[in-house]
Amino acid sequence: MTPEVTVARSLDEALAALARDGAAAHVLAGGTDLMVELRTGRTRPERVVDVWKVGELRGVREENEGLRLGALSTCAELLRDSRVASHAPLLVAACREVGAEQIQARATLGGNLGTASPAADLNPALVALGARVRLRSRRGAREVAVDEFLCGYRKTLRERDELIESVLVPTRPAHERQLWRKVGTRRAQSISKLTVAVALAFEGACVSAVRAAAGSVGPRTLRLATLERELVGRPLSPALCRSAAAACARADITPIDDVRSTALYRRHAFARVLATLLAEPDGVPACPPS
């Protein structure tokens, strides 16, 4: 069966379509996941709700609690936004390494969240930033921490009649260092073997708060609880960077062998990459809008 395609031109139309046949429908945004899955037969929806033209899901705006990013924000838009660059350089660094320019022009924040692939590059960045996702349906809106929202292998807390509307990246603490690293087969166009995202806040020389997450090393985007516990309240010495990274690689991640890498490589590389990353003095280099 050819899926029926509903092209929604407003948020109301999209929500109406999802309320009517959410159970049978798949949401289409930039198409960088779904168009491939339709082709391979991995996903065979009866209906597709195309939200690409829903203007209410676009744009970036500053709010009291932080920066609100529309679900249809593409990697390319996020890369060029100076507010995102100063607020969340970690997210910009992640966007820069998604696919190549043609993918960045279409791949969206909401699509990364909705597909909830463990290899999605933007999701670890959002978890490390403590971002919250706003879901909307005809029943109303609710906000969920991205960390909870991504609840399993390609599973989220989204109900079938809900649409991912936006993401809030909370206001950053004064002294923060954001760290990002992706390891793939090549720099562009490769799906990650591992990704790691860390946001460290400091009080004097000591780490006062940490949020860290990793991709492609477990069934979902993983929060790195051991790492966070090891680092809080201590000065970030080279020895601590190594020992915390090693403890984290033992306890926080559950990599497997798959087409892109092996569990052994991932666990080994993860510990080394994380230790090196933590020891970087400046974090993600300031990203001028490109």
Next chain:
Amino acid sequence: MSDAASPPEAKSSPEPRSGSEAKPALTRRAFFKGAGVVAAGGVIGEAVHASNARAFGPAMLEGQVEVELEINGAKQKVTVEPRTTLLNALRNHCNPPLTGTKLVCDRGSCGACTVHLDGKPVYSCMTLAVDAVGHKVKTIEGLAPQGQLTVLQQKFCDHDGSQCGFCTPGFVMAITACLERNPAASLDEIQNACSGNLCRCGTQPQIFEAALAAGRALQSKGGK
């Protein structure tokens, strides 16, 4: 996702396989065509579901829909299925067919189908034709409408920037967008701009030379 309609290129008379006069029926094109149909069968169904063509407007699209696309500066009405990709629409539903945009991987990996959507390079195999409505589409045919090559195209010729040529339109579109943004783009920026394009003949060194030469020429000309 190939439609039942075969690409116009496949209509040329089949060339017999060399050294196999007994089986002239099996040709490279026929093989690929057949393989394409099998692949499409696994996707959304064997039958192309032809119902009445309707004007674009109702939110729910089924069967055949008529959409107006702006391609290379000219508006054109095409009748497509809602799931038809922009790539497929360009190659098989436009009049005349725009086959300069190539179908290769059909899954957003190789870049041969790169076109510009509002000046930005995108993979047309991952973009629905209905999503291109209201946006300006530019294909390789739109670069040199009068047959007068652009600076970049001429530099591709001068520097032997293609071998089999199948990836060339995609590379040209990707680099054109990069040089439009910044004619002084560095080698690194050019490599980044076409990192989503693959050339299996291995002509990248010549492509990069061509791109840098085009950038220099554009700078000295101060634009196009």
